[in-house]
Amino acid sequence: MSNGTILLLNGPNLDLLGIREPEVYGTATLHDHVARARATAGKAGYDLEHLQSNSESALVDAIRDARGRCAAIVINAGALTHYAWSLHDALAAYDGVVVELHISNPYSREPWRNTSVVTPVAKGSICGFGGLGYEMAVDAVARLLSDG
Amino acid sequence: MSNGTILLLNGPNLDLLGIREPEVYGTATLHDHVARARATAGKAGYDLEHLQSNSESALVDAIRDARGRCAAIVINAGALTHYAWSLHDALAAYDGVVVELHISNPYSREPWRNTSVVTPVAKGSICGFGGLGYEMAVDAVARLLSDG
Amino acid sequence: MSNGTILLLNGPNLDLLGIREPEVYGTATLHDHVARARATAGKAGYDLEHLQSNSESALVDAIRDARGRCAAIVINAGALTHYAWSLHDALAAYDGVVVELHISNPYSREPWRNTSVVTPVAKGSICGFGGLGYEMAVDAVARLLSDG
Amino acid sequence: MSNGTILLLNGPNLDLLGIREPEVYGTATLHDHVARARATAGKAGYDLEHLQSNSESALVDAIRDARGRCAAIVINAGALTHYAWSLHDALAAYDGVVVELHISNPYSREPWRNTSVVTPVAKGSICGFGGLGYEMAVDAVARLLSDG
Amino acid sequence: MSNGTILLLNGPNLDLLGIREPEVYGTATLHDHVARARATAGKAGYDLEHLQSNSESALVDAIRDARGRCAAIVINAGALTHYAWSLHDALAAYDGVVVELHISNPYSREPWRNTSVVTPVAKGSICGFGGLGYEMAVDAVARLLSDG
Amino acid sequence: MSNGTILLLNGPNLDLLGIREPEVYGTATLHDHVARARATAGKAGYDLEHLQSNSESALVDAIRDARGRCAAIVINAGALTHYAWSLHDALAAYDGVVVELHISNPYSREPWRNTSVVTPVAKGSICGFGGLGYEMAVDAVARLLSDG
Amino acid sequence: MSNGTILLLNGPNLDLLGIREPEVYGTATLHDHVARARATAGKAGYDLEHLQSNSESALVDAIRDARGRCAAIVINAGALTHYAWSLHDALAAYDGVVVELHISNPYSREPWRNTSVVTPVAKGSICGFGGLGYEMAVDAVARLLSDG
Amino acid sequence: MSNGTILLLNGPNLDLLGIREPEVYGTATLHDHVARARATAGKAGYDLEHLQSNSESALVDAIRDARGRCAAIVINAGALTHYAWSLHDALAAYDGVVVELHISNPYSREPWRNTSVVTPVAKGSICGFGGLGYEMAVDAVARLLSDG
Amino acid sequence: MSNGTILLLNGPNLDLLGIREPEVYGTATLHDHVARARATAGKAGYDLEHLQSNSESALVDAIRDARGRCAAIVINAGALTHYAWSLHDALAAYDGVVVELHISNPYSREPWRNTSVVTPVAKGSICGFGGLGYEMAVDAVARLLSDG
Amino acid sequence: MSNGTILLLNGPNLDLLGIREPEVYGTATLHDHVARARATAGKAGYDLEHLQSNSESALVDAIRDARGRCAAIVINAGALTHYAWSLHDALAAYDGVVVELHISNPYSREPWRNTSVVTPVAKGSICGFGGLGYEMAVDAVARLLSDG
Amino acid sequence: MSNGTILLLNGPNLDLLGIREPEVYGTATLHDHVARARATAGKAGYDLEHLQSNSESALVDAIRDARGRCAAIVINAGALTHYAWSLHDALAAYDGVVVELHISNPYSREPWRNTSVVTPVAKGSICGFGGLGYEMAVDAVARLLSDG
Amino acid sequence: MSNGTILLLNGPNLDLLGIREPEVYGTATLHDHVARARATAGKAGYDLEHLQSNSESALVDAIRDARGRCAAIVINAGALTHYAWSLHDALAAYDGVVVELHISNPYSREPWRNTSVVTPVAKGSICGFGGLGYEMAVDAVARLLSDG
Numbered sequence A, B, C, D, E, F, G, H, I, J, K, L: 001m002s003n004g005t006i007l008l009l010n011g012p013n014l015d016l017l018g019i020r021e022p023e024v025y026g027t028a029t030l031h032d033h034v035a036r037a038r039a040t041a042g043k044a045g046y047d048l049e050h051l052q053s054n055s056e057s058a059l060v061d062a063i064r065d066a067r068g069r070c071a072a073i074v075i076n077a078g079a080l081t082h083y084a085w086s087l088h089d090a091l092a093a094y095d096g097v098v099v100e101l102h103i104s105n106p107y108s109r110e111p112w113r114n115t116s117v118v119t120p121v122a123k124g125s126i127c128g129f130g131g132l133g134y135e136m137a138v139d140a141v142a143r144l145l146s147d148g
Helices: A030-043 A056-066 A078-082 A085-093 A132-147 B030-043 B056-066 B078-082 B085-093 B132-147 C030-043 C056-066 C078-082 C085-093 C132-147 D030-043 D056-066 D078-082 D085-093 D132-147 E030-043 E056-066 E078-082 E085-093 E132-147 F030-043 F056-066 F078-082 F085-093 F132-147 G030-043 G056-066 G078-082 G085-093 G132-147 H030-043 H056-066 H078-082 H085-093 H132-147 I030-043 I056-066 I078-082 I085-093 I132-147 J030-043 J056-066 J078-082 J085-093 J132-147 K030-043 K056-066 K078-082 K085-093 K132-147 L030-043 L056-066 L078-082 L085-093 L132-147
Strands: A005-010 A047-052 A072-076 A097-102 A124-127 B005-010 B047-052 B072-076 B097-102 B124-127 C005-010 C047-052 C072-076 C097-102 C124-127 D005-010 D047-052 D072-076 D097-102 D124-127 E005-010 E047-052 E072-076 E097-102 E124-127 F005-010 F047-052 F072-076 F097-102 F124-127 G005-010 G047-052 G072-076 G097-102 G124-127 H005-010 H047-052 H072-076 H097-102 H124-127 I005-010 I047-052 I072-076 I097-102 I124-127 J005-010 J047-052 J072-076 J097-102 J124-127 K005-010 K047-052 K072-076 K097-102 K124-127 L005-010 L047-052 L072-076 L097-102 L124-127
Touching: A005 A030, A005 A056, A005 A132, A030 A047, A030 A132, A047 A056, A056 A072, A056 A085, A056 B056, A056 F056, A072 A132, A078 F085, A085 B078, A097 A132, A124 A132, A132 I132, B005 B030, B005 B056, B005 B132, B030 B047, B030 B132, B047 B056, B056 B072, B056 B085, B056 F056, B072 B132, B085 F078, B097 B132, B124 B132, B132 C132, C005 C030, C005 C056, C005 C132, C030 C047, C030 C132, C047 C056, C056 C072, C056 C085, C056 D056, C056 E056, C072 C132, C078 D085, C085 E078, C097 C132, C124 C132, D005 D030, D005 D056, D005 D132, D030 D047, D030 D132, D047 D056, D056 D072, D056 D085, D056 E056, D072 D132, D078 E085, D097 D132, D124 D132, D132 J132, E005 E030, E005 E056, E005 E132, E030 E047, E030 E132, E047 E056, E056 E072, E056 E085, E072 E132, E097 E132, E124 E132, E132 G132, F005 F030, F005 F056, F005 F132, F030 F047, F030 F132, F047 F056, F056 F072, F056 F085, F072 F132, F097 F132, F124 F132, F132 H132, G005 G030, G005 G056, G005 G132, G030 G047, G030 G132, G047 G056, G056 G072, G056 G085, G056 I056, G056 K056, G072 G132, G078 K085, G085 I078, G097 G132, G124 G132, H005 H030, H005 H056, H005 H132, H030 H047, H030 H132, H047 H056, H056 H072, H056 H085, H056 J056, H056 L056, H072 H132, H078 L085, H085 J078, H097 H132, H124 H132, I005 I030, I005 I056, I005 I132, I030 I047, I030 I132, I047 I056, I056 I072, I056 I085, I056 K056, I072 I132, I085 K078, I097 I132, I124 I132, J005 J030, J005 J056, J005 J132, J030 J047, J030 J132, J047 J056, J056 J072, J056 J085, J056 L056, J072 J132, J085 L078, J097 J132, J124 J132, K005 K030, K005 K056, K005 K132, K030 K047, K030 K132, K047 K056, K056 K072, K056 K085, K072 K132, K097 K132, K124 K132, K132 L132, L005 L030, L005 L056, L005 L132, L030 L047, L030 L132, L047 L056, L056 L072, L056 L085, L072 L132, L097 L132, L124 L132
Parallel strands: A005 A047, A005 A072, A072 A097, A097 A124, B005 B047, B005 B072, B072 B097, B097 B124, C005 C047, C005 C072, C072 C097, C097 C124, D005 D047, D005 D072, D072 D097, D097 D124, E005 E047, E005 E072, E072 E097, E097 E124, F005 F047, F005 F072, F072 F097, F097 F124, G005 G047, G005 G072, G072 G097, G097 G124, H005 H047, H005 H072, H072 H097, H097 H124, I005 I047, I005 I072, I072 I097, I097 I124, J005 J047, J005 J072, J072 J097, J097 J124, K005 K047, K005 K072, K072 K097, K097 K124, L005 L047, L005 L072, L072 L097, L097 L124
Antiparallel strands: A124 I124, B124 C124, D124 J124, E124 G124, F124 H124, K124 L124
């Protein structure tokens, strides 16, 4: 029996992971990362749903629909992180645990990546650990839910 | 016979009104607000069309399609108000009356809510009156159209 | 029998309405606007007191004296809106409903008109509807008081 | 017969000229400066009215009352120059010639003296010439009116 | 025989002390604070004059008139502290000791309260001690005058 | 035989060209501009694909799908130019030539039009030449591809 | 019997008082100021402990160790006032009364002296009264503790 | 017979093209670029005059002298682009077509290259196309003149 | 046999965890967090050294001495995070893996907590997970070292 | 016999006065303005030298050569006013009276015209009086020299 | 016999010179630089004392103790240069010659390295000359002292 | 036989050294400084060429002509340092050693002197040593060239 569902959301351009510049980002695809995140969730007794979308409104819709159905959201919002305030309001209205995830660390890149619409409404943030971050985020969420 | 049509647009997350935190926002849903706006429009002899969408492009499309068909637009753009400049350009190209509406007053909240893409292209703005604002906006539009 | 009193305050230079540039602002004078506001108040069962003054301290005095005597204040503070923080503190100390009013929309004019000392202490703001705004503001106040 | 009236306005603390620090500002009082300004006006066939006030609203009132009665205003607004936007609106509504005057040059002093509410609504500005500026301003106004 | 006179100035809205929100600000009124300040002055052999006004120009006038007559000014300028540069110029021209007083600490409140027109022309500032600050300020002034 | 394909992307509201304010923008529609761009491409031996969309995610999707299929992208992102950082990341991941196009010059308009998410990832930019810019952009791309 | 202990902290370079530029700062040394502060404390029935250190961490350690042992801290943090946020966090965690003290007024000096890490966590601040400030601060603390 | 004359202006350090870092900028010299620009002009029936100067005033003089003699100016102002406002005023006073040209894209380089004195007074701008830009600019000018 | 040593550094005031406000921060002390971090390290075959200090230079010394001796540093620099650039330079010179840790998320607190001297020189950052973050950081480091 | 020489300097593009847009700036040329300035100087017993140059260094040279030879400089530096700090240093080193002159008022135009390198080193400034300003400036200089 | 003593201070992380990245910074250690500085001092007849410390307070202590004992201080404050205002105050109180030294040029690196607490209190600064700067600084100090 | 040539460039107003305010800057003229610089160069076996000009373009021309002929440039650009970006580009294109020189320290003067166009393209900077700086700069250049 499942302890509940964790929703993993990936924003714009994250579908290019593993395809673009494999010598830099490695050959692991988003599919691989999601698989490992799902395995991590499974070990802790949680189901994992996943949505990747380039569309801000699709993500907002998904957050709305997660209400009362998913125990937590792990979100890597891609570039939407830095300007898509509708996402902020959607997450603020969500009643479960929210964890922010970034593959690289946006705070050490261009200035426009220094603002996050997700941070003020997230329980915690994980930045810069590459694909490993997906496992870390799901693992942390599972432990937070168990302690809750 | 109708004096014309008023288009009421509601942006991202406004579908959550009345569902989320009823002790704060009241138990009135967006549906209730729209019903009262429609009644107000009806009393003044106007039809009211309504669209709520979490998608910026759906709102831009709706504004384009209102051209030459709707006499006025009342818009509560939600968080899109603060960054969605495509919405600004769509409203700037629209040839009817535009009224901006907010349930709370964004100018007394976070700094990122202090910029409005709608204000420079709106005839007038109504902020902070809660659900009552919907009736006020439709009523004002009707009177402006009658005086025009 | 009256439901109570609404205090309408007009700040500096608003006595020039209807005199200055009638081709732009219309031929309606401040007197006309006040008369229509009073009529609106009357229909809702409220008395309306009015004060226009070019003096910040006269307005601050009036707000102090309204305490416990007037149920609401509708204020168009003119240019004082943008720097007269004593007015802010006076309104913050007032215990009734406060509504902010502007004939044009200061947020789409010069940068120095983008700060409002009134907004943070007002229930709601109405901007850009010209003289119609006076009726809208009084009407909204009356409805808020009735709902309160 | 007079060619018309020039209104000379002096703002806060200018009544202290000649009293305070005579070794710095000279022994000439505001009275002396006004007398020389009046003589300059007289030579050009103009009457000169003078008001010194520490009160922003008194100055706004005087500007309103000058409408249709005085051909020009010469104004040294003292420290009000830098924040009293009601004065700006009053001068903007005035229909005669406006000349801005400062004894020292505010643009080479503290940063808060680098903003002027008068400059955007004045025909011209004269800064830094000490008491001589009063004569220069009246003389310039008289010549502008004659050329007009 | 008196050692001289200390002028205590209170700016806008300070007449509301003790009336407004007694559970927060205590039941001591401005009258009480002034009485204690006067007693402190008396013990040190000084007379205390007091003026509370909501009007910037009334305060500027009072500062001008204190010249050569009062040995020191203690001023709580209320919200005028943050924008009323005419007050700054009046205090700069005054030839006695100036002490700035605030009941709360404006530097830990809203950003607009972080600028003080009084600080650059005051010998010292006392912030945040509530009503006790009035006694502290008068006591400090008396000791400074005695040491002078 | 074709030398390859050039993808022409037009962002929000550009479908209104030629319809809105023909006395200003001329009577040429987007359709006309695209036709001329296609003719220019054809002369240089290239095919031209075109997409106009009001949706940021539709444009991001199109850029992703152009990878390995189109030799170059010419993009007039409309108002998305100024905030849609997902577009930036999509173009950064694209492996062909990118040219930025604007009908007017955004750098001489409102301040919010002074930031471009496209410029840092474009080979070159063409601004202000009206409809002619479409031909210029396609012609330049063709020459760059031939020289490459 | 003592009413409790007041901890007086002096930060970097304050050991130079009375040694450096006696014609400016007077011949009173920090030792003298501390002696007078101790006398003031004694009169009110309090012990006074004193630490001067050029080391931020020594001050942070002292604040930690004062917890549950000293009733109040009077702190002149010297230049650390303007950047040493660890001091801020230490004072925020302290459970007694905190009073901030400066010999001159940092708000009327260089811009980098306009930020204080101490102000947001202090009950009150005393600036600009020279050595007298030490007595004022201790006296105020004693009165606040007695009222508490 | 010539359709008129196009003036090509190159500012400071552009004489180093082709000499400095040929592996980066190519071996084409400014002479080569000018020759290709002249050929492009000739094909469209225009003469091309060229001036390269490191001197702002020489460029201002040339713009003044082009008045009534040259139909258009193509200008690559080099680093003067970013601060030489006299150049701005000269171009603003010029009565022909102005096109701005840059070899690289200044908006994606150092911040001080993000301001252009030329953009506000140019019909259009071409940035980032390397030497090809010279041909594009002249070709565009010729087409604009023919359409004019 | 150990796989190597991980150095855990805790900056100013973190020794107060578990003592100060237990109802907010929980009753777990820094000692508890370190014990759990050590257990996590042990399970992965690593030793864990720990230093808490209120002194920036003690932390800089420790980072220097870790060179060539510790495989990784996990650092929660407390308030030093936001201004102690010497720490930045020390970490930049360190040749092992660096992970930044915060109990709360500094990016959603006061503005002065929005700058991090650690982020630009860290592999990854973990913020907002409370005491759980210590285990997450050590676990992530161990996995990064194993993958390295 | 002459009382001395006044040097009148006109900067870039001022040679276009009277030629460019006569319906706006009038038909008076720079030649006319200089002639009237010379007549004004003559009446006061002063010679007037004039130099117009588009070159900053020519103006700097002229200021250097005026040392010990000209009693005063009247300078309208055109656009150089806003960035040419070498001019500032040249005027700062000059030992006579300096008066700044502008035909329009730069402080009410574009932001880049709000900085003046001349103001901090000028005795006085005259802005916005059109050609009349030349006579006012020379007249003021003559009176200042006579009073000196 | 010695002409006096020069104190050489090196701040945080400078003990890593020659150890870290020798291929970049060379194999010369801080020890080597100090030896060459001492030799330079010796040739000019001065003794050289040296202190390297990672501790701001140790440097402040050393500056205090140099008073009346050392004729000059040469200081490379490392990263403390950019925020350690206590160092500024200590140097301001020191009565000998102060010279600032940097191995690289902080003004061409990250923005946070663009502020120097040392520059306002130093006679001169030497930046960017690598290890040679130590000799230049000591040599310059010796010559300044001899000329003094 | 010469080791090569060093070009010494002095910008605007530096020809006034020794003439203007000798009680401040000493009686040494630029001629004296150059003579000492030449002697220093001679001792190290280098020739020294010198150019002083008030003209930015003359300096840019000189830098261009130094290419391949002079081994190094020592430049005191005077006020051009702070805005003349053409100078920056010229120095960036130069292939020898560049050293920046200032007689006083611009970073401790007016804010507009805090930007240097030379620093980012210079090997090193020497500021504040007065005339001695000329010798220091030439000596340093000679040693850098010998080490090269």
